[in-house]
Amino acid sequence: MRVSAEDFDPGAELARLEALPGGAIASFTGLVRDDGGLTALHLEHYPAMTERAIADIVAQACARWPLLGVTVIHRHGTLPVGARIVFVGTASSHRVASLEACAFLIDWLKVSAPFWKQERRSDGTRGWVEAAGADDARAKAWGK
Amino acid sequence: MGQLKILYFAWVRERIGRDEETLPRPPAGATVAQLLDQLAATSAGHAEAFADRARLRAALDQSFVPLDTPVGEARELAIFPPVTGG
Structure with a gap:
């Protein structure tokens, strides 16, 4: 688990998970999307809380699926269009566990890791991204 | 009194x-929401930031809490919009 301004190498992260004995690796990489006029996203976070919040989500995933390894990387700072923001990787002995746990982790990261995105546009304007109710619903749909 | x-x-x-x-x-039993009422009276910026409580979230000692939670013995309160990471 890493929270950092630095970029990461998804290939290297996957190789680390593949070195585990499981045989079933799933991953998600989130990038800054080109939303017409967007030049960058600035990600602010609450450092004292971020690692604890992510560790809590990882612990929930580990309690729910038989995982052999989990990698979560979340960047902060100013990230240009196309930059990587977030990586979730899971290793298990079976595809269902790794795929489901990966989806669970990214759904919960979106609604319970203390990050805030601000859009920086080519016309110089800035605006905070509004939370999407649909994200909340997706996370809650996993139940407890 | 800390x-x-x-x-x-x-x-x-x-x-x-x-x-x-x-x-x-704040005194024993005071909630996050009551503290926000008190802070809203301290400046126009606070009043504007805290005007729409439905758009605010809180954490006490780095754990999310509803706004009607008593502050209790917490040392750190954070006030922020709904998170938008991931």
Whole structure:
């Protein structure tokens, strides 16, 4: 688990998970999307809380699926269009566990890791991204 | 009687014009929402930031809490919009 301004190498992260004995690796990489006029996203976070919040989500995933390894990387700072923001990787002995746990982790990261995105546009304007109710619903749909 | 550190993030921080402040710990039983009422009276920025409570979230000692939670013995309160990471 890493929270950092630095970029990461998804290939290297996957190789680390593949070195585990499981045989079933799933991953998600989130990038800054080109939303017409967007030049960058600035990600602010609450450092004292971020690692604890992510560790809590990882612990929930580990309690729910038989995982052999989990990698979560979340960047902060100013990230240009196309930059990587977030990586979730899971290793298990079976595809269902790794795929489901990966989806669970990214759904919960979106609604319970203390990050805030601000859009920086080519016309110089800035605006905070509004939370999407649909994200909340997706996370809650996993139940407890 | 200890102190309570209050942290602000994203547009809450921008509207208030500062990222943190420290207050004497509120009396026993006082909730986060009651503290926000008190803070809203201290500046126009606070009043604007705290006007729509439905758009605010809180954490006490780095754990999410509903706004009607008593502050209790917490040392750190954070006020922010719904998170938008991932």
